């Protein structure tokens with residue numbers, strides 16, 4: 001079994017190593033990810049507490065107990081508040097400060113007035129359970145990913161070790177025991193700070209990586225200006241629908257939309273206003289759709305709507321609803337009104353591939369434009385699709 005002083009030193013060194021890793025992570029990850037600075041500073045403060053405890057015999061015992069415990073609580077608080085910030089949750093700072101000062105006051109009493117190590121270690125371990133349990137709960141409640149669940153379970157296990165340490169104090173310790181008096185539970189307890197602390201830091205790195213990945217996916221799949229699906233995402237969704245139609249015969253339709261005379265809006269009001277019109281347009285279209293329909297930005301001022309389980313006839317009804325929603329949209333002050341032309345096509349009529357479907361919708365859109373705009377036109381069955389049917 002490792003000597004407890006060695007475990008204490010290992011805890012301090014691991015903490016500094018993990019602080020280094022977390023600070024490095026912060027350097028390369030986006031700065032606006034909240035909570036990560038507190039996570040990175042926490043092991044430094046925790047390592048400081050290990051250093052203070054290592055000075056037993058050099059500094060007065062009371063000073064070591066108060067300073068070491070204060071730093072341990074500060075480190076736990078940084079982890080907890082870092083996690084709360086990461087999940088954008090607010091914790092009552094005053095309440096936590098009051099709780100911690102109260103606990104430190106009790107520890108001071110059992111250090112200076114009625115010296116008793118058993119009470120001190122039990123009170124410390126119970127208070128740490130409150131910190132660690134709240135921390136575990138935050139991850140369980142808000143971290144729905146693998147890393148969040150992993151941290152919740154890890155912290156819960158640390159709670160069990162802390163509770164075991166608190167419960168064992170009256171049984172295995174004497175009033176004048178010290179932190180480095182060897183016992184199995186004390187070894188487990190001190191190790192939980194080193195190994196547990198290190199694995200917690202790894203969990204933080206995982207959690208931050210998951211968030212970055214989610215952010216990248218969002219950037220790939222969402223058009224940042226309008227909030228519609230990106231071209232990549234809508235094309236993927238369309239490919240998926242074509243596949244599903246081939247396997248299950250479940251029909252779907254698309255609408256191809258183009259804002260009318262959008263160049264004029266840009267030329268007369270400027271590109272920035274043009275951008276706002278695009279956003280307002282996308283919102284109006286979405287307001288006329290069902291939750292299972294998807295609006296995607298095909299490019300520039302051209303959009304696609306995917307209508308699952310709609311044949312051409314019902315797609316035409318939706319298209320007319322969309323056209324009216326755009327025509328009647330409540331225009332924000334200072335923004336010009338706009339209208340849209342829409343071409344509808346259905347996979348059941350167009351032919352078996354996405355390019356054929358898009359070509360059909362495009363042809364219908366072209367007809368709508370040619371025949372005066374602000375109109376809905378349906379696809380005609382193409383010659384080659386008709387030929388395929390023969």
Ligand SMILES: Nc1nc2c(ncn2[C@@H]2O[C@H](COP(=O)(O)OP(=O)(O)OP(=O)(O)O)[C@@H](O)[C@H]2O)c(=O)[nH]1
Pocket residue numbers: 258259260261262263264266270271272273274275278299300301369373
């Ligand atoms: N503000 C803004 N303009 C864009 C964006 N993407 C494309 N455009 C502009 O959209 C305009 C499209 O114009 P055209 O293709 O000539 O079509 P139109 O003026 O809408 O005319 P019709 O489609 O025939 O009714 C061009 O001026 C593009 O510069 C964008 O993201 N923001």
